[in-house]
Amino acid sequence: MSRPGFVLEVDERTPALLMHQGEGFRLEKLPMGSRVIYPPESLPGLRDVDEEIRKALAAPVGRPPLSELLYAGMRLTIVFDDLSLPLPQMQTPDIRQRVIEHVLEAAAAKGVDDVELIAGNALHRRMTPAELKRTVGDRVYRSFFPHHLKNHDAEDKENLKEIGHTRHGEVVEINRRAAESDLIVYVNITLTPMSGGPKSVSVGLASYRSLKHHHNVQTLRNSKSFNDPPNSAMHHSYNRMAALLAENVNVFQIETTVNNDMFPKQMDFLNKREWEWNLKDQAAFLAVRRANELVPPAKRRQIWHRTAAPYGITGVNAGAPEDVHPITLKNVLRQQLTEVNGPSDIGIWGLPYICPYNVNSIMNPILVMSLSLGYLFNMYQNQPIVRPGGVAIFYHPVPNEFHSVHHPSYIDFFEEVLAETTDPVAIETKFEEQFATDPWYIHLYRNSYAYHGVHPLYMWYWGAHALEHLGDVIFVGGDRKTTERMGFRSASTLQDALEMARERVGSSPTITYQHTPPIAMADVR
């Protein structure tokens, strides 16, 4: 049985705690009395995933069985979550592959010829053929690539279709092929409470025109947090869009959830509670950490990104998006939610080597910002784990490194925009249009493997709520120049960071460390 999550209070018995720090990790001794949020232990995975898929497709919620929705001569579009999920990548076979194979099996049985598979990558970079193959599996890839297995292209004007406007005037525009299909089957992995459900089609297949209604500073500042859909302005917008979509297209949503097994067996200690480390775990920690230091940086990154997670699947559910998603969310929260008693003065997070936008790539400073102030800060319900005006301390080296193919507009954003201002509103007002419509960025998004020009700005907006909420942001071990450019501070040790935080929170602050990964979601009462 996996144990529930809990909040540890550091006492003299507490050993040094594990902290992720970019492409590496360390142990850190936290001050006495600090709270540490541990997520529930990894839930057991389903024994027979294929059987569960079969069941889900045969008895969906809010929809007839999939086989009854399929018929010869129909247009079927299968859309799947792109490379940004799950993190880290899943050991093959990917759950998307398994689900898609079942769907195709059913479609073949019904004689459906017109099938198209689309990665729901929105403004993310296109997936490379190798990445597509890894995700959908060899059989699917060979049968459909390249003509019927594609990335969504949000700048292919001809292949976008405006569905209409929501009552708030938001334009809903999605991939034309999907919009004109008799059935969209969406195959999803819901890793955090933020994703899946109404977001899947309305965001995954949308264009900049449509996305800008929810990907903006105003909305994100009112999403508290964006991982808590009922309290997220962003999700309210998704819901309106999804409702409009529901009137116009037929979506059959298949949602899957994974447990917290994010690291392979050899690195088991990363999944264990520190006081339960046995000698083997301690030796493994030392060995892996020291070896990690020895490896040249480029090789180290490659190794980390190649390390796939042995996730167990905790749920497969299918049906109407609005009916399936609550079940899925329950599954996600079952794995991630830990109740916490009130916020503290200082929040601490260790940042791992990966975020949704640097799979097989480089975690550049902007992505560090979006991972820390965006994703991790927002892993809460009710209220942030840091009080308003408190201090966030993150562990990451924040090197000034960019992937020139994947993140061209990020480089310009960092060099030019951040040199001028770090205020999300100012950035939105002055630069969004420029970055979103720059023909070169569009060209690279469409033809190379670049994130859309506007994407770095979105990343900055992700942190808008945290920027407004926090009094100071300090990166332990962060590159001084880079953090300074982003308006943050760097400290060489935790002691220095706490010293720097004193001016905001006094000399005996309350401290909470959100122990993640694996993903921990705090329910702060």
Add this chain to the structure above:
Amino acid sequence: MKQVALEYHRSVGRYLAGRAITGTRLGGRAAGSVAAGLAPLRVVQRPDPTLPASGWTRVRPLLSGICGSDLGLLTGRNSPYLASLVSMPFVPGHEVVGETLDELDGLPRGSRVVLDSVLGCVTRGLTPCASCAAGKHGRCDNITTGHLAPGIQTGYCADTGGGWSRQFVAHRTQLHAVPDELTDEAAVLVEPLACAIHAVRRADVPTDATVLVIGAGTVGLLTVLALRAFTKAGPIMVIAKHARQRERARELGATEVIGSDRALRTLRRKTGGFVVKPEIGEEFLLGGADVSFDCTSGSGLTTATRATKAGGTVVMAGMPNTDVDLTPVWFRELTIVGGYASSGEDFPDAISLAQDAPLGGYVDAVYSLRRWSEAIQHATSAGRLGSMKVVFNPRLD
């Protein structure tokens, strides 16, 4: 009378060794040490130069600059093309402010002057060639003949001496009186400023054109100054390596100062267009600046050709000493314009511009001739050390 001078003498071995070493990547970085150690330069006691003819005067240099072309000479980077246009041994130094020691028409003895170092027909006692007659003595064809030994400029000619000495000779036409308001430190910048003005005038910069200035050494900065003074250029973007240079460039009117590694990307953001990365070789822009000035000793020329938009102009303001792939010139139909020395009104304009411009503090490293080796090392890494112009004061011991 004998006097002290720095003399450049013929030494094929040292020339080739210097050239070979600085041609490598590592040697290029250590160019200063190479120049100081291997350069065929020596301190000599030599007789005072004699006046070649009437209309000449002896000049006592007050300050004498070290120019990029001098460094190229000492490290052996300069093109062998120029080898037959000099006469050895010679005393380098062509950025000079000095005092005249002889009476001349309209230039009394003891006048403070700056030197237009070009040695055209008039100085050589020849009937002016077509270029000289048109006031463009920089284009003179007779620089190897006449009553002077060959030499494109004072500082490359065996007969005239040069600025890196206690005395040299100059023709009346080479000398421009300096107003009292102009300090020696500003006056020593007049010659390079005149060259910059010349280069800017050669380009014919259209109104509101986007201009790219590559390099922010003396030439680069003075080019920015000249662009703002004599053209209606729009945004001027300067590629500068070092922090002090960036500040200076902004002071002089640069719109945007960029690090060398980000030049193309920033330029693209400002001017639009695409960055393209060939499989071999550097990135280039489809789009870019209207006019580019290469103010480096050649290394910026590649960037210039790759960052200039189709139909644009590339001006070579610094003395080039590297090979360049000219394919973009052909493909983008670029106009390449050379800008050598100065002509016409460039010098008087430079003198008046130098009085108004914020050039204070540019000369911040003054060496005696005996300390030439240190001076050369300093000049080679001037940008990194935050210096703009390194000069000799030959009067110092």
Add this chain to the structure above:
Amino acid sequence: MKRRWFAGLRDDWRMVRQARDIQGQTRTPRTAQPHELVHRPSPFGTNWARTPGVQAARQVIQTGLLKPVTWNTVKPDVEGLDHLDNLDGPVVIVANHSSHLDAPLIIGSLPWRLRRRLAVGAAADYFFDKKWAAVITALVFNAFPIERRGSDRRRSLAPQLLADNWNLLLFPEGTRSEDGWMTPPRLGPAHLCVQRRVPMVPVVLRGTFAAMPRDRNWRPGQHRVVVRYGKPIHPEPNEGARALHARMMNALARLWAEDELGWYGSLRAQAKGELSLPTGPLEITAAESESESGAGSTDGRPRPVVPSGSWRRVWEASRPMPPKRKD
């Protein structure tokens, strides 16, 4: 570079050692105590219990202590030992299970030939939970742990023991009966016999529940108990585990009924299909009774349905054994 790396190793080492003792263990932080890991002992090794020295000790204990105590506590009637005459092992002995007396009774009644190399399957979570209990159980009974649930079940020692020529005593019900009646036996022993092609000896114990039921450790008194050995069941070529299992259940049912119906009467009843597993005064459905065994509820005589846990079940089961029939 190298020095930095070693300095880093030293620092890491110190960090790892923080708050840990020499064995690398740390006390659970106070706030983590409610969330301590459920202690899962590593499987108790029992190989030592089958070394010659320990075997010799066991013979002494079993003959000198176990059997006398057992035979003093109850009055056992041992029947059917003649069926074992032609067996040298390995065999799998299966018996119904309702008391701690069951194993000692069988051990005490087995001929030396078979007892010499006998191992007893014992519930891992009951007998092997505490170390001292595990040691005693292994020493006295040559017990080996059987996982009753969970994923470790597959790692059972039983096949290996059979391969090493050990006779096994197994209680296919998996646990002592709550009320003296049999619960549906598990397939495990049948699987074993089929797999290893060894004969199975069915044994029925009657009266042990009345003599020493669950939750009652020691109740001296001269209760009569019956230990009745049945004919060995040899797996037929191509016989499946389920078929063998069914034969086992038939045999157990008949051996059980011999007390009430006599030997011949039980044979007759079985031939008429009137016997079924003695699961107490409760209807059993056809599905539970393992299909072709014939021991269905279709004997035409409706029995009262008594719900599980009712006092009446215990009441029936604890009825003292009638004195031995004089045939």
